[in-house]
Amino acid sequence: MNGNVILVGAGPGDPGLLTPKGRQALEQAEVVVYDRLVSPDILALIPSHAERIDVGKEASHHKVPQEQINRILLDKALEGKCVVRLKGGDPFLFGRGGEELELLEEYGIPYQVVPGVTSALSVPAYAGIPVTHRDYCSSVHIITGHARAGSALRIDYEALCRTGGTLVFLMGVNALPKICQGLLDAGMEPKMPAAIVEQGTLPRQRKVIATLEQLPREAEQAQIQSPAIIVVGKVCELSDRFDWFDHLPLKGKEIIVTRPADRSGTLCDRLRQLGANVTSYPCIRTVERANCPELDRAIEKIGTYRYLVFTSPAGPEIFFQRLFAAGRDARALAGVKLAAIGPKTASVLEKYGLRADLVPKTYDSDHLAQLMAQAEGPVLLCRASRGSDALPELFTKNGIPFEDVPCYDTVYEAPDSDKVLELLKRKVLVTFTSASTVRGFVKSLPGADFSNVLGCCIGPQTAKEAEKYGIAVVTAGEATMDSLIECIKGV
Ligand code: SAH
Numbered sequence: 001m002n003g004n005v006i007l008v009g010a011g012p013g014d015p016g017l018l019t020p021k022g023r024q025a026l027e028q029a030e031v032v033v034y035d036r037l038v039s040p041d042i043l044a045l046i047p048s049h050a051e052r053i054d055v056g057k058e059a060s061h062h063k064v065p066q067e068q069i070n071r072i073l074l075d076k077a078l079e080g081k082c083v084v085r086l087k088g089g090d091p092f093l094f095g096r097g098g099e100e101l102e103l104l105e106e107y108g109i110p111y112q113v114v115p116g117v118t119s120a121l122s123v124p125a126y127a128g129i130p131v132t133h134r135d136y137c138s139s140v141h142i143i144t145g146h147a148r149a150g151s152a153l154r155i156d157y158e159a160l161c162r163t164g165g166t167l168v169f170l171m172g173v174n175a176l177p178k179i180c181q182g183l184l185d186a187g188m189e190p191k192m193p194a195a196i197v198e199q200g201t202l203p204r205q206r207k208v209i210a211t212l213e214q215l216p217r218e219a220e221q222a223q224i225q226s227p228a229i230i231v232v233g234k235v236c237e238l239s240d241r242f243d244w245f246d247h248l249p250l251k252g253k254e255i256i257v258t259r260p261a262d263r264s265g266t267l268c269d270r271l272r273q274l275g276a277n278v279t280s281y282p283c284i285r286t287v288e289r290a291n292c293p294e295l296d297r298a299i300e301k302i303g304t305y306r307y308l309v310f311t312s313p314a315g316p317e318i319f320f321q322r323l324f325a326a327g328r329d330a331r332a333l334a335g336v337k338l339a340a341i342g343p344k345t346a347s348v349l350e351k352y353g354l355r356a357d358l359v360p361k362t363y364d365s366d367h368l369a370q371l372m373a374q375a376e377g378p379v380l381l382c383r384a385s386r387g388s389d390a391l392p393e394l395f396t397k398n399g400i401p402f403e404d405v406p407c408y409d410t411v412y413e414a415p416d417s418d419k420v421l422e423l424l425k426r427k428v429l430v431t432f433t434s435a436s437t438v439r440g441f442v443k444s445l446p447g448a449d450f451s452n453v454l455g456c457c458i459g460p461q462t463a464k465e466a467e468k469y470g471i472a473v474v475t476a477g478e479a480t481m482d483s484l485i486e487c488i489k490g491v
Helices: 020-027 066-078 096-108 119-126 157-163 177-183 215-221 236-237 261-272 293-300 316-325 342-353 365-371 390-397 418-423 435-444 460-468 481-489
Strands: 004-009 031-034 051-054 080-087 111-114 140-144 166-170 195-199 207-211 228-232 252-259 275-281 285-287 307-310 337-338 381-382 402-412 426-432 452-459 472-475
Touching: 004 066, 004 166, 020 080, 020 111, 031 066, 066 080, 066 096, 066 252, 096 111, 096 293, 111 481, 119 195, 119 342, 140 157, 140 460, 157 177, 177 215, 177 228, 195 215, 195 236, 207 215, 207 481, 228 236, 228 365, 228 460, 252 261, 252 418, 261 402, 261 481, 285 316, 293 316, 293 381, 293 402, 307 316, 316 381, 316 402, 337 342, 342 481, 365 460, 381 390, 390 402, 402 435, 426 435, 426 460, 426 481, 452 460, 452 481, 460 472, 472 481
Parallel strands: 004 080, 004 111, 031 051, 031 080, 140 166, 252 275, 252 426, 307 337, 307 381, 381 402, 426 452, 452 472
Antiparallel strands: 166 228, 195 207, 195 228, 285 402
16 A cells, blocks of 8 residues: 655744644654654654655765755655655745655555744744834735856846835845845835845854945854855844844853753753754663562552652652562552652652652752651662762661662663764763763763763762762752753853
8 A cells, every 4th residue: 555745844943833733743654754854852753663865965065966865755655655755844835745745646655744934933032023013014915036057047127126024034144145146136115124144043043244245244253154145125233132042041052961861851852942953862761670679579568668768750650560569559559658759759759649658859869868867767769870869878877677678760861972072072961860860861972071061960869970970050040950951041
């Protein structure tokens, strides 16, 4: 049976501008054929089992020719695959989307089109330029600044000038002097406000605002490169006034997030929304133990413990799996008090219909230990192997009987360490949300120089661990994500 093709617009770069429908298509893709302008954060959404075909590689200026791309889409669909053709911006705006559908149409391959947020409108928006404004203009025109191979640029500058509308040129970096001259020759005001915006919507976005006559020189001085968008029109005057993107509190900051992949999403998203350039570097992962006889034995006599302690959300998840596997349910915990290191862990307990009796105000083992100083045992600690010593030390000191049962292991990984080593050459912030993320980070980069790193730590224990490796630190006031983000804003 034939497969199908979904032509998806990936938006201009900011991963938040991929549409929900585009995201859904990506999640079901078996093959993804993508272009150079699609950002790595969006490529990261491609399921790991899907085949990826990069047709935008420009190694020695040899892009895959259009006919061959059309052929790849057809062949993969004929193999019965669900193919996503992922393109920058909107697939039908200077995206050759139409050309790619022709062959599919001929062969009767089913296809759909998911429009995308085009750079033509969104990049000006991120540069503070509303492409229309009732006080300035009543139309906007989108023009290519790139000529078809072998022919000259053919733009009717007179016609464009007559519209009095905002002019948006795509693919125009090389032709910028020609375009500006063309407009001037056609009678446009030399003082007409204009802009060029490079890497729009991305943390590295740069813009140059100048008059039409000055723009080529200023863009050259700033070494503006492709991809960039040229905007000509009175609306460019508003760019500095509406410059919301460049004023985001973390604009220009490089931040590496070291949380495990399954839990890094919200922190990365929140930092990105604040303008940071975020690299997710999940250098640790928790792996549940396939067999955990110690936990099974503890579960058999669960009613004999006075306290059950969890130090991360993985703890209760694994505990309940084993409890259910033993044919029992939450009622087995009737007389047992529950302690959770923080609200995330407590919310996992709530999922199972249970409330934590103890949650420290500062979410770390030291503070949990302080809360438990007067506990009468026995205590069951259900946590990672190689956990913090704070709790066992306190129980031993205070003569509280306890059992420390390792339910999962923390493994260290180096998913993309070359990229991180590159980032370490300049000033970079690294978030550490537990002592184990510090160890994972250091272990994954043997011999690396951390002198440019500022470790942004969730709490004092984590900070102590980072300092052991000579990493400069700042510490959140409270051990919460909100507080960590506030702390990063203050750096
Ligand atoms: N289909 C795309 C445009 C493809 S043509 C869309 O709808 O956005 C490629 C041109 O788009 C680039 O040369 C550049 O002019 C523009 N472009 C795409 N992404 C951009 C970005 N993030 N910043 C600035 N210009 C961008």
